[in-house]
Amino acid sequence: MAKTPEEEHPIKAVGWAARDSSGVLSPFKFSRRATGEKDVRFRVLYCGICHSDLHMVKNEWGTSIYPLVPGHEIVGEVTEVGSRVKKVKVGDKVGVGCVVGACHSCENCNNDLEVYCPKMILSYGACYYDGTVTYGGYSDTMVADERYILRFPENMPLDAAAPLLCAGITVYSPLKYYGLAEPGKHIGVVGLGGLGHVGVKFAKAFGAKVTVISTSSSKKDEALEHLGADSFLLSSNQEQLEASLGTFDGILDTVSAMHSILPLIGLLKSHGKLVMLGAPEKPLELPVFPLLMGRKMVAGSATGGMKEIQEMIDFAAKHNITADIEVIPIDYVNKAMERLAKGDVRYRFVIDIGNSLASSN
Numbered sequence: 001m002a003k004t005p006e007e008e009h010p011i012k013a014v015g016w017a018a019r020d021s022s023g024v025l026s027p028f029k030f031s032r033r034a035t036g037e038k039d040v041r042f043r044v045l046y047c048g049i050c051h052s053d054l055h056m057v058k059n060e061w062g063t064s065i066y067p068l069v070p071g072h073e074i075v076g077e078v079t080e081v082g083s084r085v086k087k088v089k090v091g092d093k094v095g096v097g098c099v100v101g102a103c104h105s106c107e108n109c110n111n112d113l114e115v116y117c118p119k120m121i122l123s124y125g126a127c128y129y130d131g132t133v134t135y136g137g138y139s140d141t142m143v144a145d146e147r148y149i150l151r152f153p154e155n156m157p158l159d160a161a162a163p164l165l166c167a168g169i170t171v172y173s174p175l176k177y178y179g180l181a182e183p184g185k186h187i188g189v190v191g192l193g194g195l196g197h198v199g200v201k202f203a204k205a206f207g208a209k210v211t212v213i214s215t216s217s218s219k220k221d222e223a224l225e226h227l228g229a230d231s232f233l234l235s236s237n238q239e240q241l242e243a244s245l246g247t248f249d250g251i252l253d254t255v256s257a258m259h260s261i262l263p264l265i266g267l268l269k270s271h272g273k274l275v276m277l278g279a280p281e282k283p284l285e286l287p288v289f290p291l292l293m294g295r296k297m298v299a300g301s302a303t304g305g306m307k308e309i310q311e312m313i314d315f316a317a318k319h320n321i322t323a324d325i326e327v328i329p330i331d332y333v334n335k336a337m338e339r340l341a342k343g344d345v346r347y348r349f350v351i352d353i354g355n356s357l358a359s360s361n
């Protein structure tokens, strides 16, 4: 008979898990593997709540395995390293993002793009090399192969840095890859949530002119005054849309729900790129004619490879980029998920695992 999550590995762990597609999370006892020779174990201090966690706890993508311990913006302090670990030592500030394994021999892995490896293993809800299910960062302890460990500079606040591990890299990587990380480019950011708000910060740091494109005029002042965007476009306002037609080099679309991309394609210059980052549960309609007229591109991007995530963290440290966060105790997590579903967060919930998890179990 298969062992229970609590028995399958030697190291005891506690976390919060969703048991079914209601998405309601509650305390959960499980276990983690012993520290292998290339493994790094760390005490989880904070974990960000990504909208993907919300999609996953509710099984909106149809791939969830329960019990499901979410969390892929996981940061903490190293407590043990395997004998062959070179990257970090006990006491270092580290993190794990969306990926904890891959084949390490395919073309993508050889190009430091583990996330695009066909055998890529997600940090939670996936099958690990040993056949056990992976559990994420809404938990007290984490272990990962050192290839999947990111280092944080000593002076970076770990709570506000945690969201860089998913939100940060998910906007940084396409800006670089699609040639949008250049001074003078006009970049649009659609959806001013967890991804969107760090998208504004990175695009500004690259020297771009940044316009926030939003359905909600209530975000205007914050976008301009607080996040440093150059302009604000209310996407429900036809006049504003028309005035901006053909003016964007690139648009990052971080919207988590169904929406029309036709107006966004219209905003692009010829050769402009609309990069889809949000992951709505159903396919969007792709209007072809507006793409032909202007040789425009609709593309996608998923987080980033391990090398690039480290590069992004170092860039963020240099430019003082972190997320704007609301720190919560673990027993607020269900309420936080409800609020996230309504877009009621400025701009990322981060769970204070270190101070609240042990006492909640």
Ligand SMILES: NC(=O)c1ccc[n+]([C@@H]2O[C@H](COP(=O)([O-])OP(=O)(O)OC[C@H]3O[C@@H](n4cnc5c(N)ncnc54)[C@H](O)[C@@H]3O)[C@@H](O)[C@H]2O)c1
Residues within 6 Å of the ligand: 049, 050, 051, 052, 053, 055, 166, 167, 170, 190, 191, 192, 193, 194, 195, 196, 215, 254, 255, 256, 257, 258, 259, 276, 277, 278, 279, 280, 301, 302, 303, 340, 342, 343, 347
């Ligand atoms: N591509 C990737 O690798 C990757 C990584 C992380 C997250 N994601 C996905 O990106 C999306 C956003 O994640 P997040 O954590 O930033 O979420 P979030 O909830 O913080 O932000 C989403 C934003 O979209 C806005 N929005 C929601 N519905 C909308 C609609 N119908 N029209 C216009 N705007 C709308 C919300 O107001 C909010 O500002 C999610 O679908 C998530 O799963 C993808």
Ligand SMILES: [Zn+2]
Residues within 6 Å of the ligand: 050, 051, 052, 053, 072, 166, 167
């Ligand atoms: Zn994420």
